[in-house]
Amino acid sequence: MSDPASFVVVTGGPGSGKSTLIDAPEEAGFARSVEAGRAVIQDQVAIDGPALPWRDPDAFAEAMLSLEMRSHHAARALPGPVMFDRGVPDVIGYLRMLGRTVPPHMDRAARHFRYARLVFVAPPWPAIFTQDAERKQDFDEAVRTFEAMVSTWRDYGYDLCMLPLAPVAERVRFVRGVLARQDPLAGGTPAG
Numbered sequence: 001m002s003d004p005a006s007f008v009v010v011t012g013g014p015g016s017g018k019s020t021l022i023d024a025p026e027e028a029g030f031a032r033s034v035e036a037g038r039a040v041i042q043d044q045v046a047i048d049g050p051a052l053p054w055r056d057p058d059a060f061a062e063a064m065l066s067l068e069m070r071s072h073h074a075a076r077a078l079p080g081p082v083m084f085d086r087g088v089p090d091v092i093g094y095l096r097m098l099g100r101t102v103p104p105h106m107d108r109a110a111r112h113f114r115y116a117r118l119v120f121v122a123p124p125w126p127a128i129f130t131q132d133a134e135r136k137q138d139f140d141e142a143v144r145t146f147e148a149m150v151s152t153w154r155d156y157g158y159d160l161c162m163l164p165l166a167p168v169a170e171r172v173r174f175v176r177g178v179l180a181r182q183d184p185l186a187g188g189t190p191a192g
Contacts, residue, residue, distance in 0.1 A: 006080035007072070007115040008179065009087045010163075011153060012122030013146035015139075021122070021163070021171050022083045031078035035085035036067040037094075057098055065091045065106060072113045081116075081179070088113045093152035097144050110156050118182055119158045120175060121150060125165050 008030070010018045022032050037053075040063040044052045051059040068088045075082040088110045095102050124143045153160060161178055163171055 009084040009115045009119045011149045013142035016122035018122045030083040032083045033071040036064040093148040097148035
């Protein structure tokens with residue numbers, strides 16, 4: 001059973017290599033979560049649903065929040081550490097980036113569902129940024145998303161570690177090296 005202090009988050013803007021890094025589970029040796037935003041978009045497109053960022057950003061945020069909380073619960077049953085492709089504070093960062101009001105229940109969720117104190121951040125990387133069926137943002141919006149995520153995670157009491165702009169194998173080695181130097185019991189405490 002995993003402790004939230006071993007829940008390692010990778011956040012940042014879209015198209016910065018987060019999922020590619022997390023998709024290397026055999027090399028990295030971690031269990032993983034799925035990215036809520038992409039999963040919600042895929043499901044909502046399949047049913048022509050309303051909870052899409054280009055139709056109803058608030059409904060999209062609520063759907064992401066539900067999936068992030070479920071992922072957090074499910075991770076407790078996995079052997080640790082568990083890599084998270086974003087986390088609950090990312091939902092708040094998304095709303096902040098759009099200039100929308102963050103509902104009180106989302107703030108409570110970010111304070112309740114905690115992760116390891118050290119959060120890895122994938123910075124904007126023009127060389128690998130692409131758009132696809134789920135990622136409709138342009139690079140400028142990716143930069144704004146990155147900035148909102150950095151600010152939001154810091155506001156919730158997390159320490160941030162920028163990933164190098166490097167191939168995935170080098171990023172995996174970097175993450176493993178940083179985690180090997182961390183005290184796993186240092187994170188997971190509520191922000192004051």
